[in-house]
Amino acid sequence: MTRWLLRRLLDTLATFLLVAVLVFVLMRIAPGDPLDRLSDDRPMAPAEQARLRALFGLDQPLGTQFLQFAGAAVRGDFGASIEYYPTRVTELVASRLGPSLLLGATVLLINLFAGVWLGVLQARRRGSRLDRWLTRLSLAGYAAPSFWLGWMLVSIFAIEWRLLPAAQMTDPMLPPNAGCLAQAADVGAHLILPALTLTIISLAATMRYQRSAMLEVLRLDFVLAARARGLSERRVIWRHAWRNALFPILTLLGLWLPVLVTGAVFVEQVFNWPGLGSLTAGAVMTRDYPVLMATALLVAAAVLLSGVLTDLAHRLLDPRSRDQ
Numbered sequence: 663m664t665r666w667l668l669r670r671l672l673d674t675l676a677t678f679l680l681v682a683v684l685v686f687v688l689m690r691i692a693p694g695d696p697l698d699r700l701s702d703d704r705p706m707a708p709a710e711q712a713r714l715r716a717l718f719g720l721d722q723p724l725g726t727q728f729l730q731f732a733g734a735a736v737r738g739d740f741g742a743s744i745e746y747y748p749t750r751v752t753e754l755v756a757s758r759l760g761p762s763l764l765l766g767a768t769v770l771l772i773n774l775f776a777g778v779w780l781g782v783l784q785a786r787r788r789g790s791r792l793d794r795w796l797t798r799l800s801l802a803g804y805a806a807p808s809f810w811l812g813w814m815l816v817s818i819f820a821i822e823w824r825l826l827p828a829a830q831m832t833d834p835m836l837p838p839n840a841g842c843l844a845q846a847a848d849v850g851a852h853l854i855l856p857a858l859t860l861t862i863i864s865l866a867a868t869m870r871y872q873r874s875a876m877l878e879v880l881r882l883d884f885v886l887a888a889r890a891r892g893l894s895e896r897r898v899i900w901r902h903a904w905r906n907a908l909f910p911i912l913t914l915l916g917l918w919l920p921v922l923v924t925g926a927v928f929v930e931q932v933f934n935w936p937g938l939g940s941l942t943a944g945a946v947m948t949r950d951y952p953v954l955m956a957t958a959l960l961v962a963a964a965v966l967l968s969g970v971l972t973d974l975a976h977r978l979l980d981p982r983s984r985d986q
Contacts, residue, residue: 663977670973674966681962682735682955686728689951696720696744696949718744718951731955740956745948751956754941761831762937765930768853769860770918777865778911781872782904786895788877796869804866812859812932819855827852829934856933860926864918871914875907882906909976916972920964 697706697714706714715721718741719730734741740751780800784793803811820828827833833848840848879885880903888898930939938957945953 666977667974670970674970678959678962678966682732682959683728685958685962686731686955687724689949689954690724690727694949696951699745699948718742735955735959741952743950743953745945745950745953751952754953755938755956755960758936758938758941761935762930762939764849765853765856765860765935765937768857769864770915772857772861773864773868773918774911774915776861777868778872778904780865781869782876782899784869784873785876785880786899800866800869803862804864806863807928808859808863808926809928809932811862812856812929815855815859816932826854828855831936852933856929856935859929859932868911868914871910872907875910876903879903879907909979912972912975912979916968916975919968919971920961 696718697711697720712721719727722730731741738752740755742748743751743754746754780796784796787793816828819826829852831849831852832845833852836845836848876899885898885903888902889895893902927939927943929935930937931943934940938960941953942957944950945957
């Protein structure tokens with residue numbers, strides 16, 4: 663196990679370094695200049711442009727720029743944002759990480775528990791009207807574009823019925839001296855619509871994976887033996903069958919773990935949620951290289967780490983995989 667984990671971590675590190683090089687090069691060779699955005703408000707003299715290029719290291723050869731970036735990034739310094747200068751990139755990312763974690767964790771927990779329960783329910787009632795309707799509704803939500811679905815929920819619940827706030831994470835009119843419960847309730851109310859949007863478009867995958875896995879396990883001999891011993895159906899399903907149908911969900915959970923730090927770009931844009939997704943979208947529009955590199959590497963690290971954790975969970979829970 664130790665040798666496997668060490669080899670897996672080395673492979674992950676090599677992949678991460680390759681991603682860093684590719685992202686850095688692709689950003690630099692893509693058309694456009696980050697200083698064009700700064701000159702939109704007022705024209706800049708050539709001397710001022712040269713000063714800004716030297717300030718952000720854009721006047722150096724590509725290889726020199728990467729070495730300078732890599733040396734600083736190893737120390738946790740991604741430089742200053744071009745768009746929000748002189749704010750440091752680490753400060754921007756840190757300020758947006760909390761909202762993304764809140765949104766991502768909420769969606770992940772709802773998706774996991776609701777998706778698993780509904781998938782098991784579909785497997786138990788395979789071919790029934792409930793199974794068919796749950797399949798149709800989940801696939802309809804999966805097929806809906808996230809930005810369109812977000813706008814529809816806003817138009818219904820925020821504009822038409824005025825039940826929930828339409829955007830932001832907090833109410834700007836909330837008194838600064840409001841209590842903790844009032845602030846938590848305010849954040850929770852603003853969280854409902856973006857979390858509901860992401861849950862609807864992601865729930866179908868969890869349900870289908872769990873349904874297929876349960877149907878396969880329910881055909882196995884040990885399930886028939888458990889029923890023959892007179893065990894209750896609830897105990898057969900949750901104590902015996904579901905534990906053996908968990909592995910596909912672990913894989914799917916690993917794919918969803920990066921959502922904890924990335925959120926969803928379109929959903930955060932629609933609801934003006936102050937997370938990493940909206941920060942990345944803004945950085946793409948303004949070609950803010952330092953912010954883009956920081957967020958891209960954070961996403962890459964989350965994806966690679968989730969893969970390692972998923973493989974480790976499989977090896978710990980399934981003795982058959984330890985011999986591979």
